[in-house]
Amino acid sequence: MIPTVVWGTGNVGRAAIRAVAAHPALTLAAVIVHNADKVGRDAGELAGLDRELGVAATDDIEAVLGSQPRAVVYAASGDIRPGEALDDVVRSVRAGAVVVTPALYALYDQLSAPAEFRDPVLAAVAEGGGSLFVSGVDPGWGNDVLPLLVSGLGTVIDAVRCQEIFDYSTYEQEDSVRHLIGMGHPMEYEPLMLAETIPTMVWGGQIRLMARALGVEVEEIRETMARRPLETTVTTRTMGTFEAGTQGAVRFEVQGIVDGEPRIVIEHVTRIHPSCAPDWPVPPDGGDGAHRVVIEGRPRIEVSVEATDEGENRSAGGNATAVGRLVGAIDWLADAKPGLYDALDVPLRPAVGRLGRKSS
16 A cells, blocks of 8 residues: 555645545545644545545644655645745655646646756655656646547547636636636736736646657647626626626637647636627537547547536536546556656556445
């Protein structure tokens, strides 16, 4: 059994606790929290399970890493604190742990990562013997292993398009939805996540990674951006009211240009309410969210993934798939040599030993 720490108990951390508890090769060794109100509470309660797991949450990071856990699922956010997240991850790798996380966008394609992110991790690997694998859903499997797998079914490939189409009122991170993405703000507000070059910073690594796997050279990466206001005031189930005239929908593309054409495209269509931008793409089943891959060519191939968790919530379902990819990689990473890995290195494997296994 591989002693595994879950660091953070938010949207990703809850799912990570459940995934570790359900995995036949892992044992939950500790749960790290930052909120003092969570210290001492049982991990099963924090994860929304109907049983206790016998592991009390702690904020003593030094003690947890000092116990030399074999693995760490780093589930704390890196959206607005990438420097702090990198420091935490490096600290864990230096302690000898296999670390998996969705938090560090710059390291999704580790070969093209900036030196200020890559070099500290490689130094920690050399010093402590740990490893790091960064992945998620989008960025993550929705624009690496899934489109690359599906592309192998084609005869002629003209373009690869990866889409995330979501109603963000289901996403339980209101500060990010309102302030980082700008939902509910006046149209003149400039959200950080939509600023020029930021989409490329987040998803450009996935474009380069897919290009590397497909054996083509990306000449440049371009961005497109469109925003729509709400035509009427709407009230959402989880995030309250959004006023008419404020931002209600966003659509952007990160395009990998190959031979002068956008051949590898990551597209996001995000709404706060289905009434906004109804002419933009919607999930194939009409639900709250989907991840979709379209292979343009011969044959034309379309694959759509809808995942639900925590009461039929599609955002929670997406988080759970990201966690499944990461936690499912821990035993493979534990057997591999220390290093910095990406999605082309780490196989997506069948759920060996997990069929019928319950986490609650």
